[in-house]
Amino acid sequence: MSRALYCWELGAGYGHTAAFLPVARQLKSLGHDVIFALRDLEYAETLLAKDRFCYLQAPIRWPDGRPLPPASSYSGILLNSGFHDATNLYTRAKAWQSLYAHLQPDMLILDHAPIALLAARRLNIPRAGFGSGFLSPPRLSPMPNIRPWLRVADKVLTDTENQVLNAANSALERMNAPPLRILADLFDLDEDFLCTFPELDHYRQWRTANYRGPTILQTDGMAPVWPSVGAEKIFAYLRPEYSGLEILLKQLRASPWSILVHVPGTTPAFIAKNSSANLHITPHPVIISATAEQCDLAICHGGVATLSAFLLAGKPMLVLPFHLEQLISAQNIATLGVGTYVSAESKNPNYKAPMAELLRNSKYALAARKFSKKYAGFAPAQQAIDIAERCHTLMQSPYIKGSS
Template identity: 30%
Template sequence: MRVLFGWEFGAGLGHVTRFRPIAERLSAEGWEIVCALQEIERGDALIDRATGRRLPGVRVIQAPRWNIPSDPKIRQIPTHIFADVLRIIGYGNVEALRQRISAWRDLIDVVKPDVVVGDFSPTLNLAARGRVPHIGVGNGYTTPPAGRPMPPIRPWQEKLEPFSVENERALHRSINAALAALGDPPVDYVADALHGDETFVFSLPLVDPYAAYRTETTLPPFNMPRNITPKPLAEREERGVFLYLPRSHKLTPVAVAATKAAKVRGSGYISDLAPDGARAESGPGLTIHPEPQDFATVLPSVRLIVHHGGLSTAVAALLAGTPQFILPWNLEHSVTARGLAATGGTVVLSGGHEDETSLRNAISNLASDQGIAERALAAAGTVDLGDPEAAIATMLGRVKALAGA
């Protein structure tokens, strides 16, 4: 049997690590596994840790790519529903969409999978429709409910902006025009492109922006950090701070300088920063490590983590009972941060306070704030990530069933 995993949009490792536990089990049963990734470098997430080589039967190939705008000013364009996000990354271009649906079709024809699994891969979903059984997977943010107009991404927003409504209408017309040009039937709603014949949403209600609108049950994420045990405050490093940010985050240089100036005992990791860069950024008050750090070891031992709001990091800190100071990088991170703030153990950077002095004062104060430390510890006891093995078994069973195994 052969499965095609596809990843089209989104950043980071989370999309590929959602594939891994399914790929491991299928690999052990002799399946052929083809992973079409928008960033082939992320294929290292499919390496067998025991051998240092890729899992048996796994091949990594380049997925059809989009020319996504890289101008930082793009982040200033308002996004209130997921259609706004898709329009920004070019999904409203009929010809570009037609070409990529066709490219995914060609890839399916070459690979000849028995089943397709797409993570944040709307174009793969459109290409697979009616041709091969396909499953959509994703987190809460990337998978708005199907069969209806898109609800607001921000759970606290009650009314849609007129431009968002028009963006969804325009996107719907573009998608159906591209499908018509290829002789395919239309979709009823834009959100339907983010779903497969069956769809699995891996999310926690606390951070699912569409929790109030979902009718299907979400599954517990199986690519979340686990086995993290909180430590009492007396056993944590006094004024210990861990900094974890992407190199491309606009506030990373400011946050590094602010942490050094905050008179804390800081350590950190900046993703995509070369070892020489890590050494150059280190200084009194802050040691930047050249490699990722083990959250289960680091987070329970510090009094504060400063990060961008990535879901895995946020959940790890929540489990560790460690206060969080979140500098959101995008809307998804803002929604995650807002959900965590409700626990009382998280502070979210507000607009107008992005200068070094404001960040330094916030980090310095939070690193010794007894109240937020106690609330973060209390929140750790309320976290229920569910049973990841049950979630894996559910998805694995449906992959096999749709493939006819």
């Protein structure tokens, strides 16, 4: 039996773990052991206990509450994630190496896990990236500006990358591992599972790639139950930390629509305060496929998997991004003509007006249905099988470091 170790280091929510779960089940059916090293254990038991997958806490940098400057490139994201401090970077990389030594994996599957990748530079086992395009930057130096609406000097991009590169190479030297020539060498992978559609790739203008299609998060959960009051059906998947949440719910309560809202982990008191005859709130996941089929409009923060589920059902969307990855996704949605977005910087946001426009103007639904028809042949179940079989091949083949 071979062992695959899934490593998740950056990001939030249960989407990362849930996205890999279908692949993990396929790997298990092929006779492989799968262990999850997770940034966030909050939903680990809920998601993984049924299949008896083992999980543990990943070595991560805990936020210290200090405000961070906005990142203009993937290098800037790494700088904000702990790559500014060579000593702390080294200690976390050593913690990952300790995990590897104890678990003895035959393959690493890395989901937004740059320090886990750094720690694995000397391992003679296959490494695969897994996730949306945002998690796998183009192999360029310097890495490109991911805020193209802002002017960022090339020198700023280069200086940021050099700072990250120097810290990474300092840690690698202490681990007796070969240095990185450019930062993109960190992503020296045997396979890169880009789980998105090209239209939703955050770096689509900088590369051509073999796109695997999105990971549709889950089929488990409760069946959607819509309020009987209201005509058109709106589904919203919202995070409790979203700053505009209560303003949005207030506007939804005053609307003529039937609205079902999923807010993970919310409390009974919050539900009682913010519900109404036309607005029901649940802390429990709902069946995405059924919800996408039944709703007329979806609201979410811009995760690629969620966007894709509703696009495949041909439904228009209102996106409410509150970090950079989501903002780029929201802009891609607007470019496709299948929806619009409200930025987190909006003062006194009017959510009701764009929702009314999305429901009234048929061009958005038509564009969404056009997208749905384009990818009508996409099968998430087959995607999981294909990825698992590729991992199986990598684990079964003789491996020479540096080959792919």
